[in-house]
Amino acid sequence: MHKQLGPIEIVCDSPSYKIVQACGQLGIRNPEDVRWCRMSQVFGDHVHWADLLRLLSLGVSATASLLGDRTCSCGLVLPRLEKCTFVFSTGKEVSLFLGQCERCRTVFWEDV
8 A cells, every 4th residue: 555755854064055155266176966973963962062063173183083984984084174264245254164085085074
């Protein structure tokens, strides 16, 4: 017998579409076609965000002890995050930390 399925819940863990589009000009490969993952989803409430983001912006070697066994879902260490500021035509500015996994191309991000 045919069963009707309910609506499918779609969870989007990316910044606004305009920012995703602009990330292609920043060197993010295929920003519209890859997984986006907010760093707060990776670490939850177990760390102080200001410290984590400052350390992640320093690079892999500086953060190895803090990250422990935290890796991308593909197994590589989490990428270095860089602070990027987007300026809209309205004058509004949005700053994010961004980094992309070299292997699976997941984009990790967080609001500043």
